[in-house]
Amino acid sequence: xxxxxxxxxxxxxxxxxxxxxxxxxxxxxxxxxxxxxxxxxxxxxxxxxxxxxxxxxxxxxxxxxxxxxxxxxxxxxxxxxxxx
Numbered sequence: 001x002x003x004x005x006x007x008x009x010x011x012x013x014x015x016x017x018x019x020x021x022x023x024x025x026x027x028x029x030x031x032x033x034x035x036x037x038x039x040x041x042x043x044x045x046x047x048x049x050x051x052x053x054x055x056x057x058x059x060x061x062x063x064x065x066x067x068x069x070x071x072x073x074x075x076x077x078x079x080x081x082x083x084x
Contacts, residue, residue, distance in 0.1 A: 002057045002080055004034040008044045008064070009052035011037070018053040018067050025073040033077070 005022050009015025019037060026033045038044060047056060051065030055073070057080055068076075 001031065002033050002077060004036055004058055005077075006036050006038050006047070006054075006056040006059065008038045008047060008049045008054035008056065008061075011039055012052070014067055015053040018055060021067070021070050021073055022055060025070055025077060028070075028074060029077060031077065 005026070007015060007019045007022060009018070015037075019035065022035050026035060038047075044052070044054070047054075047059065048061055049064055053067065054064035055062055055068070057076070062076055
């Protein structure tokens, strides 16, 4: 199970939207997953994020520079859990 989701970005409107979409997906699934906002540039670079907003599961970046649909985020979470 995913323990945490990171939303990387400086806090712009798209970053806030991605955070909300991730929260909605977690709520819909009913999972106990912590969602973190990561605004620190050094942390973004250390994670390999070159474009924001970016989304990561347990520190592994799954998308950057785009806002996936809520259904896509939900499917990624469910698929990630099935692979473990």
